[in-house]
Amino acid sequence: MITLTLPDGQTRQYDQPVTGLDVAQSIGAGLAKAALAVKLDGDVRDLSRPITADANIEIITRKSADALELIRHDCAHVMAEAVQALFPGTQVTIGPAIENGFYYDFYREQPFSTADLEKIEAMMKQIISRNAPLVREEWRRDQAIQFFEQKGEAFKVELIRDLPETEVISIYRQGEWLDLCRGPHMPSTSHVGNAFKLMKVAGAYWRGDSKRPMLQRIYGTAWRDEKELQQYLTMLEEAEKRDHRKLGRELDLFHFQDEAAGSVFWHAKGWTVYRELENYVRRRIADAGYVEVHTPQLYDSCLFKASGHWDMYGDNMYKIFGPPGEDGKEGKSFGIKPMNCPGHVQIFNQGIKSYRDLPLRMAEFGNCHRNEAHGALHGLMRVRQMVQDDAHIFCTEDQIQSESVAFCGLLRRVYADLGFEVARVRLADRPAVRAGSDAVWDKAEAALHSALKAAGLPYDMNPGDGAFYGPKLEFYLRDAIGREWQCGTLQVDFVLPEKLGAEYAGADGQKHRPVMLHRAILGSLHRFIGIMIEHYAGKLPVWLAPVQAVVATITDDANDYAQKVFDALKAAGVRAEVDKRPEKINAKIRDHSLQKVPVIMVVGRKEADQQQVALRYLGGENQKTMSLTDALSEMAQLIARPDEKK
């Protein structure tokens, strides 16, 4: 007797093994028709597989949350069949469902072109309309290897060989075509529907390993219906409109050029945003008990050799080699700092530190250079020269927890001020290869766990992904169009203080090693500004906007008065401009709106006569006419920085 429990708590009993389809049918013919798969105790399985034990069961239909993954995975199979039908000799590898869609990696000498994608799409539609059932078969290992070897599918053979002996080797057949696959799949290909689209072709390494062959990955997106697909495509368009590289140029914030690839030319407006943001963080961390320092750019290589960076990250560091000496000896070698930590330890090491000095929170907005690979560069998001809101907290092991709690609070405050929420926190714990004893790791990980609990932040684990020198927290924020960005980080470091000989005198009069917490809230200021530009679609909060108000005249008669308003705004600390061009007011409104200026103050003869301004907000439909005095006090409210607001 098998007892199956439905989501609503109802139970059903069967005296012999049944399939998911049987269960659906026993509930209703309509459900059986709509069923795509079943979920047994949380595991999604084919509708046709026998159920042999008691379980909680849920019938998955197109409406279920799990349907998308099935649709996408099946779509990947359909695409693979289409590709092999159109391009014989192409080898298949793997093709999973991913966020928003799926991909499949192929091996073929000749690259796929964009035009090929259309052909593949057309073929996929044919395959789907053929509606072949997706049939699961279980094969013996040697049978599977022989079959794929005969077909010349070297990658599949490698996959099978690498499967553990205990693993069942399952094959899914759709008509003539079949693929090695763990499943699950929907009953037949027509369930894929037609709300899919092939998006792009790109290279991807076999098994993610840059030493192995480059495959061709075709990405597609797939949804339940046309409407969802359209929504997704619209979201992509929206993301494109917000692209910070485009807005950066249009709003005259910054530019890039070949002679300094990966470095930013900040224009006056962009630099205003940068300085505002940096100063904001500066005030916030000062309030939180940090001191700010500034350390050198260029160091003798011996420092980075001692810290371990020269060996570990040398390829990504900019190095300078001095001329050889007269005796023919090698010249000195230098490195431009890729991060601030070794410098901070040098400051810590000056004089004698006592436990009374701890925790010592040392911050720096230091310019760091990293020779990032060409392919990694991406606007402000990934640059070769950047500044982090970096700080190192020198503390005792016992202080890790309280410092982490305090940091979580500070980070939340900052994200909220900047218009974001913490979307996700992950705790990356000990990796296989690591420094430090297990006892110390236990303590550090426990401290981070309890810090997150004390801070009331839900989190999940990122097992084994900690740095070799200690566990870390990763903070993600979500932007206006739903994308997540990892910005904040807190890393516990047992290693660097030892390598660079940091110590303090404990209450016991003995020397002790401090622990270092590497932490950043925004991460790279460059990248964060990129994220903010996209989050706000260029319409930065008033306190960050490079130009906060423009005084625009209607006729020349108002020029003198406009100048007076402008002067008053400047005197009140507003970043203002005055527009006296002989253009119509419509054109002026349009120009400044496109420049995302938050406030436009229109002045004509009427306002000049009555010492008023017509104040109009960006994107607003109507305007408020008010006295200049009132306008100034309104502006004072608007430009208030988040940490200065009452």
Add this chain to the structure above:
RNA sequence: GCUGCCAUAGCUCAGGGGUAGAGCACGUCCUUGGUAAGGACGGGGUCGGAGGUUCAAUUCCUCUUGGCAGCACCA
């Protein structure tokens, strides 16, 4: 770094073996107009760089630099 694609005016882009074109932007002039584009005229390009093929290259080929998408990387 790897795979593919791309590079033409400040921007967005068209063109094509016989030394280039649009819209916007820019300049001058006219217009003084009340909340998202007023009008006329004009200036502007070694067609990313270096080689090669050719009578002739911006166009075809090779290399190189940079960009885009993805992969790898991200202390």
